[in-house]
Amino acid sequence: MSWWRYKKDKTGKIYYVSTDIRSFSFLFLILFGLLFGQFLVNPTLTVRVLLWSGFFCVLTAKIPLFRRGIWVSWGPGQMTVWWSRLYKLGYVLMGVGVLLRLAAYGATP
Numbered sequence: 001m002s003w004w005r006y007k008k009d010k011t012g013k014i015y016y017v018s019t020d021i022r023s024f025s026f027l028f029l030i031l032f033g034l035l036f037g038q039f040l041v042n043p044t045l046t047v048r049v050l051l052w053s054g055f056f057c058v059l060t061a062k063i064p065l066f067r068r069g070i071w072v073s074w075g076p077g078q079m080t081v082w083w084s085r086l087y088k089l090g091y092v093l094m095g096v097g098v099l100l101r102l103a104a105y106g107a108t109p
Contacts, residue, residue: 043104050097057090 008014038046061083065073076084 043100047097047101047104050093050100054090054093054095054097057086057093059090061087061090 035046035049061076061079062073064080064083065071065078070078076087079087
């Protein structure tokens, strides 16, 4: 499985670059294992890390809009492709954090 993206060189010529995702998936699997193991030991810390990292992803994706003078916007419609992906990843992380927070509260007697 590969991930295709395009680059421009100094002359303006566009060419496509392939990145192999299998190497990244192994790192994501290790990261997921570490987070899940940490969740079993200390669920509050894991949830906080997920919520804060999601918040910082959303904030980082919004910075280019702030630079253009757009202070209020709804959704990733005015963002570039890469910033909108980071924006969506931030909301996914925050959603997982909220679900884990509810699961942690439900597991306590």
